[in-house]
Amino acid sequence: MLKLIYCEFLKLKRKKFILLTILAAALFPIPMTIFAAKNNLGFDWLYLNIGVFGYFLLLPTVLGILGAILFFSEKMNKTQKNINAIPISTTSLITAKIITMLIFSVIYSLATNGATLIGGLIIGSTEHILYRLMTGVLIGAMVAVSVLPIAVIECLSKKGYIFSIIISLVYASASFAIVFAMSNILSPLSAVFRWALPNMTMGPTYGLDDWFLSFPACIGILAITTTASLAIAIIFKNKQEI
Numbered sequence: 001m002l003k004l005i006y007c008e009f010l011k012l013k014r015k016k017f018i019l020l021t022i023l024a025a026a027l028f029p030i031p032m033t034i035f036a037a038k039n040n041l042g043f044d045w046l047y048l049n050i051g052v053f054g055y056f057l058l059l060p061t062v063l064g065i066l067g068a069i070l071f072f073s074e075k076m077n078k079t080q081k082n083i084n085a086i087p088i089s090t091t092s093l094i095t096a097k098i099i100t101m102l103i104f105s106v107i108y109s110l111a112t113n114g115a116t117l118i119g120g121l122i123i124g125s126t127e128h129i130l131y132r133l134m135t136g137v138l139i140g141a142m143v144a145v146s147v148l149p150i151a152v153i154e155c156l157s158k159k160g161y162i163f164s165i166i167i168s169l170v171y172a173s174a175s176f177a178i179v180f181a182m183s184n185i186l187s188p189l190s191a192v193f194r195w196a197l198p199n200m201t202m203g204p205t206y207g208l209d210d211w212f213l214s215f216p217a218c219i220g221i222l223a224i225t226t227t228a229s230l231a232i233a234i235i236f237k238n239k240q241e242i
Helices: 002-013 016-027 029-038 043-076 080-085 090-123 129-146 148-156 161-180 188-200 215-241
Strands: none
Touching: 002 043, 002 090, 016 029, 016 043, 016 090, 029 043, 029 090, 043 090, 043 129, 043 148, 043 161, 043 188, 090 129, 090 148, 090 215, 129 148, 129 188, 129 215, 148 161, 148 215, 161 188, 188 215
16 A cells, blocks of 8 residues: 555656645745734634635645546546456545545645744744644645545546646635635535634634534545545546556
């Protein structure tokens, strides 16, 4: 499995998109920091707003594009037949790609958190640094899991990169809109959003405790998402290769 994951990262090494994404994650907090400094806003505001847009709008879209790169690379490079000739199970190959997405999401989270903490030092406020860092990494991992339905569609689709990018944008935007409409409609991403919001701010929750999701409820939804996504991807992928 480690060799498969290493091979997936070797594929990404040639893609400038990955480096640019990590750079964007580090640069995204800069304008927010400038705005917070000019308006005397605290670190809690800065962390919350960077997290909301960075984790729940930008990151899911980026993961969708990353998934397209991972799942379509063999088809685009016409190496799928060579892989089929090697005794590697479909389960192992799909799992390696998903773990690669998870690792990338954690790296993205670290880059975002690091830049946000630097922004906090600039505005002169950095409360609960370790807690926020750990929360950010956990959210990044959970967002990666919440994007698995999109990864499954990419794994089984024959429509190519453009379609994958579109559905990633639609999924991220729809989940974002659902949360801000205070709707009870649940997608895996909106479930993570509803758990993360009260954990990303130290401020009042304004009587929304019943609307926010508990950690066990969120984990339960993500566990179902993971099981269903992997099962569907493996079953239908095996049928495609027969």
